[in-house]
Amino acid sequence: MPDIGEGIAEAEIVAWHVKVGDRIEEDSPIADMMTDKATVEMESPVTGVVREIAGEVGATVAIGSPLVVIETEGGSYEAPGPDAEEVRERIAAETPDAEDVERAASRLENESAPLRPSKPVPPPVVRSAGGKALASPAVRARARSLGVDLAAVTGGLDGVVRHEHLDAHLLAQKPVAPAKDAPAAKPEAKRAPEQQIDGAGEQIKVIGLRRRIAENMAASKRHIPHFTYVDECDVTELERWRGEFNDQRGDKPKLTLLPFLITAICRTLPEFPMINARYDEEANVVTRYDSVHLGMAAQTPAGLMVPVIRNAQNLTLWALAAEIARLAEAAREGTAKSEELSGSTLTVTSLGPLGGIATTPVINRPEVAIIGPNKIVERPVYVSDGQGGERIEKRKLMNVSISCDHRVVDGWDAASFIQALKRRIEAPLMMLAG
Structure with a gap:
């Protein structure tokens, strides 16, 4: 598994294009x-026959670990053990407080077993000096949310606990019978069979991607005290201007409501710098941004993704x-680059015509706010008649x-x-003027 991005320690298998026994070309x-929210296609460095694969779809593979074993013509291929220095650096990065990194790396230095040995080999339990399991921050956070003690989870051959090891541990758990001296529990009401x-x-x-979305949304709701505020805007004039712009657009792209909304947001944010910000919970630091890197929630066949419009404040409609x-x-299409899917400072989420009367969007952590326009409806409204009275008029x-992070x-x-x-929004000329 090659190094496919700075700071990335592992990647998840989301699809196999080969199986054991297949002949593949270079x-x-x-x-x-998959890493973060970007999917990367791995290609074969050689021509040969696939003899081993690293795991099933959904498993994670550490950078530097074998992904496939390929037998080339003229000889057989035996999977080498992980490079000791790479393993030492990876373990040190994933578990900075471990004092036994050298011991763990030394054991791996001499390993050259195939990916799936013929006889089951109990994986070693490698721990830090304080008894803390070796695991990435993402695995630690998930274990905490599930109430699982990582010290009780058996890791992989390198001793590192990953998501699939945590899943296996959860499936293996069984109710523990109470001790003989334990006080008798109150009888539970009988439940109907499932x-x-x-x-x-x-x-x-x-x-x-679906698992990452689930984890990110759960972490956002678990850590962030959300509150949502909703107000009604009259977009009649804005829609009129939008129609005129589109009538004269020539070969320019058609304008939806979103570019106008983004422009209005960018014009408004300098007055409210705490909205365009990110909150580092561990450091307890809020970083406010002058530039608006706007996340745009987009529904895709694989799930919700948030590509980022860089420096939106500098762009025309x-x-x-x-x-x-x-x-x-x-x-x-799944071709968005990793840098196009990260680094947003504020997100807009819109269901377009499907949008309801009001939404309560979930914040894209570590941002502190997310804005959700809803669908446009036509209703009769009292408006001024210009002579001190009022009349009823159909308006859009x-x-x-x-939704905001109430801590910030x-x-x-x-x-x-x-x-x-x-x-x-209600005075488009003022919005476009600045």
Whole structure:
């Protein structure tokens, strides 16, 4: 498994393009590996026959560990053990407080067993000097959320506990019988037997992007005290201007409401710098940004992705429309680069015409706010008749939601931001003027 990005210690297998026994050519695809939210296609460095694979779909493979064993013509191939220095650096990076890194790396230095030995070999339990299991920060966070003591989890051949080891540990758990001297528990009310549901369809394993989405959303709701504020905006004039721009666009991309909303957001944020920010929970530091790197939640066949519009404050309406289309297509096709899927400072999520009356979006951690425009509806509204009275007129209205991290953003600030945003949305000339 090659080094496919700075700071990446492991990748998840999301698809195999080969199986044991297949003959493959040099540069032909082997597997799709996922890191963060980017999927990378691994290619074969040689021509030969696949003899071993690293695991099933959903398993994780550490950088520097064998991904496949390929037998080339003219001889057989035996999987080498991990390079001791690489293993030492990886273990030290994943477990900075481990004092026995040398011991763990030395044991791995002499290993040359194939990926799947003919006889089961109990994996070693390598621990730090303090008895702490070797595991990546992501695995530690997941174990904490599940209430699992990593010291009780058996790791891989290198002693490192990964997601699949945590899954196996959970499946192996059984209720423990109470000790003889333990006080008798109160009898529980009898429960009806589990109902057997007829017509069960396909079972789908939660892996790859869908698992990462689940973990990220759970972490966001678990760590961030959300609150949501919603207000109504009159977009009648904005829609009129949008129609005129599109009528005269020529070969420019068609303008949706989103470029106008992003422009209004970028014009409003300098007045509310705590909205365009990221919160480092461990360091207890909030970083405010002058540039707006806007995350754009996009639904794809693989799940929700958030490509990032860099320096959105510097783009015109037409440039925003072109960038939105480019990033959305890259996300749908799975060709978005890692740097296009990270580093956002604020996110906008929109369901377009499917949007409801109001939404309560989940914050894209470690950001502190997320904005959700809802669908446009037409309703009768009282408006001024210009003579001191009122008349009823059909207007186009849209609710705008904002969810904020209450540790960083106060309710007053969120409401004030949306009110300022509303003024720009309802007066398009003011919005476009700055």
